[in-house]
Amino acid sequence: MFNLNSAIFLKSFTHKMVKNQSEMYMTELSADSATKIRNTLCKALYFRLFSWIIEKINESIKTKPSLNLTRNNLSLYDFFGFENYYINFFEQLLANYLDEKIVQIFIDTNFRQKQEEYLREDIGWIELNLSTNDPICHFIDRPRTGIFSILNTASSKSIYFREEIFMKELNEQCGKDLHYIQINNPVLLDNDGNGYFLHSLPFRRRVSTGDISAQSVPQLCFGIRHFNENAVYSINGFIEKNAEHLNRNWSQFFFESNHQMLQKLFPEGNPLKKSLRKPITLANQFSIAIESMIAKLHNKEIHYVMCIKPNRLKIPNIFDDEYVYKQLSSHFIIEHGEFLRRGYVYCEKYGTFFKRFRILSRSTWPYWKGSAVNGVLTFIQHNAFLKTSLNDFNFGKTKIFIKHLKTFVELEELRIIKLDEIAVIIQKNVRKWLQMRKFCRMIVSQIKISRCFRKWKIADIEFSCMKQRRRYLLWLYRYLPSTSPIDHQWPPAPRSMRSTSELLRKLYHKWRCQRYRRCFDQINRNRMREKVTAMMLFKNRKASYLSSVAHPFRGDYIRLRQNVKWKRLLPTLGDVYVVFADLVSKITKRCGKEQFIQKVMVITTSSFIVLDGKTMQINQNVRLSSICKISTSPYMDNILVIHILTDQQGINSRALIFESVHLIELITKLYLVIQNTANKGPIVEISPEFQIYTGKETLVLLFKNHSSTQSSSSTPSGQVKIHRKSNRMEFSI
Template sequence: MEATTSLLDAAAVGDLVLLDPLTEESLLHTLQERFRRSDIYTYIGNVVISVNPYQSLPIYTPEKVQEYRNCNFFAVNPHIYAIADDAYRSLRDRDRDQCILITGESGAGKTEASKLVMSYVAAVCSKGEEVDKVKEQLLQSNPVLEGKCPRLAPCAQQLKLRQDCRHYGYLNRESSGLPGVDDAANFRAMQVPPARAWEARKLDQASGMEACSIAEPQELQEICELIGLDPGTLEQALCSRTVKARDETVLTTLSVPQGYYGRDALAKNIYSRLFDWLVNRINTSIQVKPGQQRKVMGVLDIYGFEIFQDNGFEQFIINYCNEKLQQIFILMTLKEEQEEYVREGIQWTPVEFFDNSIICNLIENSKGGILAMLDEECLRPGVVNEDTFLTKLNQLFAAHKHYESKETQNARRVMDASLLPQCFRIHHYAGKVTYNVTGFIEKNNDLLFRDLSQAMWAARHELLRSLFPEGDPQKVSLKLPPTAGFQFKASVATLMKNLYSKNPNYIRCIKPNETKTAMLFTPELVLGQIRYLGLMENVRVRRAGYAFRQLYGPFLERYKMLSPRTWPRWAGSDSPAMGPRALPAASVLLSTSLCPGLSVCLPTLAPAHPVGLEQLSSPLGPNGDRGEGHPCPMGAGSRRGVRSRVATADGHLRQVRRAYRRYFRSEARARLANFIYRRLVQKFLVGLGRNLPPLLVTDRTWPPAPYKFLADANQELRSIFYRWK
């Protein structure tokens, strides 16, 4: 029986901050039991944990949307709609830009979560049709924009992954199918440029000689007809290269490997620049008119962390981006929160957590990071290869605790057959990942021979011509283009700056099993994600910390009705010393303990105080007329004074009644009607005053008007009450 009770209790805990005892086992057990009951959402404070069920659940209906609309975040069951509503109301009411960061492994349900967030905002927004239109445009662009940060006041989609040309689908048509996708319908969207870029694969074939040549002139002719270019111009650009030295220009024939490189680089650039053009067209179609944009809600759904059997440059870049997102989560939810307590002069026992800044610095340091070393190797003169690049890394990071290779392992006398000589390993926050350096330099280089750029500029196809502006002979630049790694690092830096400028909301997606089986929960897999996502540390900080903070001015204005010293207007100082002293009953109503900081007032979780709302609604506050935090005993003299004041007030009331009777005897009919009207109004107001709804933020009840002629007044009073409340 005890085991059954513990299971029910675990499943009932919707916020892990309330979990007791707090251990890895209890946290995992709670997620598993809630998942078993199809409760896939759980809170850690205002962070939502989402466990992918790999099936549709009946929890996204229009009725659910209305249930979570304008509700307090913690007053409803955990749901992705709750965080979407909280972010939207903060955007609407506080006029502060929002971002919702959706993170997790590949297959954890991040894209589906972003769809649900955008669908909810479209449903509750006053301009729902416009938002829904933008949402549909963003969702339709998902196949193109796999790494994206859509904004429901949309902006440029800048973050993308440049892959090596051999991985592009147009070079491997036999593997380009996708079940459930209408290829014929989707293909029509790609008919803007009449270019079959995959045919470029067949242009250069080895002729048995060192110099390269075109093996299939007929296919060269077909491509030139499509792009509007003279075949001789394209053949010369593919098979030779112009070298300028001082005042002399030399035309050199390319070798077969150089011809392959030039061909692939051209195909990759056409594809990549067409992708950029397509992204810009999407941005243009969804952007707001100039001068209209005021508030922004960003929804970030990006590549999940990837650990494959063979990890290359693409996985390295993706995992670097995920490290940066984890860094944001650490800074905003763990590090900055604890630093704020120190700044506010609040006694605090620090909660230890892993800061992944050391890993980010290992990768992105501008002078001694892996990306900097890769760029240095790519741009240095002479023959470059991955071996010299790996040797530099081994020398530079020999003592780094988050980097290892075969050479560093040998130096440390570590035997590990899984780490090959051409590989290095990084200890990411999500685990150890082994990267094969083969192809790193080729994929990082984004160089295109100037002859090929000029050939594309000479094409009569307007779109293709516009994709190669550097081919204009009048705008020749000797500056080398930035590498792929440098461009991606710049995109990540721009994204991080964008996210730091907004109020963050977090959805942490968890993959419950590797096979994507519906409602299957693998504890070992989930436990690993709990650890590297830092969920335990997040819960500890939330439990030990202050879940809500507010400046003293708004705090006193919000709770001024709790003390005669602040009601109806607070005219005193907003200094830290006056906040809790002026409102000792605030902690009673909030069921919290108030901790005054230097600039904010911070309530934390505490047992509820026995004083009820009935006492708080007293005109003298819960503790008599002193407004202090202790009972106010009344002696015999005080009681006699109160009786005297009551008797005097009763005598005045009788005199008023006699005066009213004399007054209403003249012109009885009109005056009687007016009297009845006023009495009804008085009765209504007195009754309303006695039956005001509780002062709970989540309570939206209001007594109905007793008479039709009071309906408008009743509605206006309701608006005033909730505006004041």
């Protein structure tokens, strides 16, 4: 069945491989050891096969997540009840610990959390002091000194009398705990020459579950005061059941089988996955399973179904009042009823509650623009069908609370009635939409028939129009205008072809421009770049820009490259290339009056140079990175101001005022050279008024255009007159 070697399989039950530091040898096992191995193997196979079946069932019924649909899951947990026999063993301890944890969850969800919510919402709740079983759960599962912790420590020791040591440690660590009952029953040890063994004393039965004494229980027992009642546990088999695990050799033996199911049931037998961890004990497994279950129950709506026994003897038609009352008290059923009588049967956030019941009032349905709290108050106060008053409702900070169940049931019934009315309205509108759709389809069909008829009737007209379009295109092909981009002529078109003619004109002009640009060399491209930059800087900003469009930029207007005096200056300046050179007029103050002094302005690829007009000596040599701004007016004048930084921090600056006939070209070339050098162009300010700093004083330059108001003036267009008033300099154009 397992696809294993039968001889090796049978030999593994009767022999054991023992390994020490230097050698490995095989020893025979006793009948008890072989029986223990057989039982452990059967339990492991049953447990793992059962777990695998449960896992497959859960995978098959698990709901798949959906983006458009919220799925609700219903889970059912079936637990052991509280078990208390005359003598209880390890199984009863686990079952009773689970029962204590369930009671703890019940108290937490039905009392503690609700009371915290009432206090948090500030609804006038008087806090109740409830007794809980938290100390009992902590006594069993607390670290180091808990029952499970002491049991795990005793199970990890490979010595004789582990149960006696466990009993001793339990009495020492837990003897002072209020929930622990220490039973001082003597234990007799006999010596047979080979070692000590436990002498079995006669078993004494207890008279009742409340009778806990040394005369009523066997040896090695202890008691626990549970929340239900006291229980006595015999430690016989505690350590054996807790530390019972399958040897790793068996896991490897099953994993090497050809049976795929065995490889899935014993994955730890894979020789590639070696683990030095000790096997987990049964107590730890049980605690982990309970914690996992509690984590799954978190944020879930829990409903409890508790079974009450009518009598201890489990005989029909007998009702023990005292025993039933004890069960109700131990499971907090009576306290829960009193808590529900004083508390609230339903609570929900304002938004969710308003979203569910807003349809009950015409004031809040179908449109509401206020907050959810005001909406809840509105539909409760103005709802004529609601028979209850506002006293049945309590309004917290974030939630609304309903006192009586009949109020909530009444709301649900009204909601169902309203939903039926809304369903009727939806059905009416759907039927209306269906009829409208049918009518629209009939209209569409009639239109299609009419269109087909008209199409058949005017086929000749369409054919004649097609012939007309063909004739127009052939005629346009013969009379296309020239390929020059400045040629704006275009042949006229018939009325029916005007939109097509306009589209063809744009495409043809675009093709001419592309063809014209492909004929450019590098020099023409640079000139085009300068013209485009000048357009971006001065179009619709400077009045003299239009007069410079038709004139190409020459750059060197005085043939400076052939000048002998300039060639003498080249060794001091270095290897520079002259981008622009022209005679300019520098506006400076001399003898208390502003005068125009002729200078030579030179722009190279690295600096801005001002030369004397006669001697060709260098008056100023400015690095291009020091020029931060260029200012000029929006009128027909040729005045420009160059702002130069005088320190590295860029705080102090001075300005130079020039007048140049080629103003547009000068500023454009200076802008491009600075942009190529510093990767950022200077600021070009075009304004009729701005401030400058000449190095000594701060001046305000004001430009006034008189060409429009004084047309008969003797001053030619573009000529400038300067008037100085303290720190204000006016330029009359």
